Amino acid sequence: MRRIAVLLAAGALLAGCATPPPAPGELVALGRVSIKRPQGNDYANFVWTWHGAESRLDLNNPLGQTLAQLTLGPNGARYRAADGRALSAADADQLLQDGLGWTVPVNGLAYWLKGEADPASPASIRNTDGVRTIEQAGWRIELSDWRARGAGQPLPRRLHLTRPDLDLRIAISEWQP
Template identity: 25%
Template sequence: MDNYKRFIAIPACLLTACATQKTMIEPQSPLPLAQQTTQNKSAPEAEKSVPGAEKAATISAKSISSWEIRGAMAAKNRNKGWSATMNWVQRGPSSYHLRLMGPLGAGSVLIDKTGSNITYKDGPKQVHSTNADQLLFQQTGVRLPVNNLYYWVRGLPAPGKVSSERYDQYHQLSQLQQNGYTISFGNYTRVKGVSLPGMVRLEGNGAMVKVLIRSWSF
């Protein structure tokens, strides 16, 4: 019940420091001349909703199913919360290895998923489940929608109903409402020609989760 205390809030410099470290990310390509007038529009016009159309950036991100992400994650639910540095290794849609590390080496939690089996490891403690979201809520006190984050972290809607979506002038997803969450995306960068978000923030279902990504590799 007190496991979330292992993740006492990291100073703000931990999250902001991500932006200053060397990464593997390529800079965003400039807009073609034909699109520059769109860039000069006011923000509401440039980010207006484009329903139904498949976006080129989305198609590219869909091709990535395995990766390693390094960065930071913070989560809060009903005044209980934690922050941690993060290492996320994904091997296809049904296998991942997510390590959350507390400040100054104070603690480390590992969430492993292979097929339908999820294992939560905190020191000598191990808990097994087939429901990652429920398992993490029980162990940390904060709801973390891991199954949806597999899509959201790439700037993609998760499967199922989408209440609304907005795209920026680069045709990158900037805001999404889905499954009771409002998800904001920002700091897009190019990795091997694919536009991927460097920040994903979601609010809803009594929780707030923020993911800051320092580096992508795949």
């Protein structure tokens, strides 16, 4: 009887570690990002979940420890650090800068990850040999390694974002559902 209780407890613990399946209507991207900037390099794993008009970006260090959680919605953005510190503002880009010191274009990235230009600003889009290049808001975004997702449009698995002072590489390991 004791062995069964231990096995059930272990199973419950392992089930708690798994990524839960997305809710109907959700889109989830799991991946990693590398940021090269004059101040140094940073690396993180991420889970970005979109549900309707809201999205949530969870950032973890390579060991799986939480760095931050950023929630974006029609009423602005909220940032929660690993130490519990909470910030909110109208601009998600500024929150990530204030919280982690990363100058990452979160607002545009929410669209670029899905292979689209941000509708909030003018963009130049070019498609060549399976690579879509978007030039927008001072960034050059190259999207590649497109994968079909059921009946929906294909989504990129590799993104390379550049600006004179910053180089971001994003690898998406999985799109759900």
